[in-house]
Amino acid sequence: MALTKTNIVDQVQERIGYSRKRSSDLVENLIEIIKDTIGKGEDVLVSGFGKFCVKEKGARKGRNPATGNDMMLDQRKVVTFKCSSVLRDRINEDN
């Protein structure tokens, strides 16, 4: 079973005791802050979890696989995630 926003809202409601609406608004607000920060090109570092980094990829030559034509792919930005050692150890605990 995948963890979704609904489960996180459940947790906030249960553990802090806010109403459903308030819990949901706060979780949405937090997600928006994270997206906004990364969207501006700034990294988000969460101790104990990991860091979300914005990486710039240079332009490169590519090929359209359907037509075989050469094309130039523009430089772009991607989001990468580096897992913290705490999270990594917890995931590997049972080994």
Added chain:
Amino acid sequence: MNKLELISTLKNEANISKAEAAEVVQIFFDSMTDALTRGDRVEIRGLCSFYVKEYKSYTGRNPKTGDKVLISPKKLPFFKCGKELKERVDY
């Protein structure tokens, strides 16, 4: 931006106390950690998804000394950027 700044930004935007904001942030990342520890997937629409990928053992090399080292099997969270976030980062 680090966790503390995340907390103070949420505190200001949502008009809640620092302790409450800290709790929301903690629950958010704890829920994801717990799910991944159980081996479950995480899917936050628009932000990102994670699943635990299992890596087999392999022989690696210490890049400094060139010595062969056996890397034991491991699990790592595999991150996939959400569509909306992807578009916002690379407009």
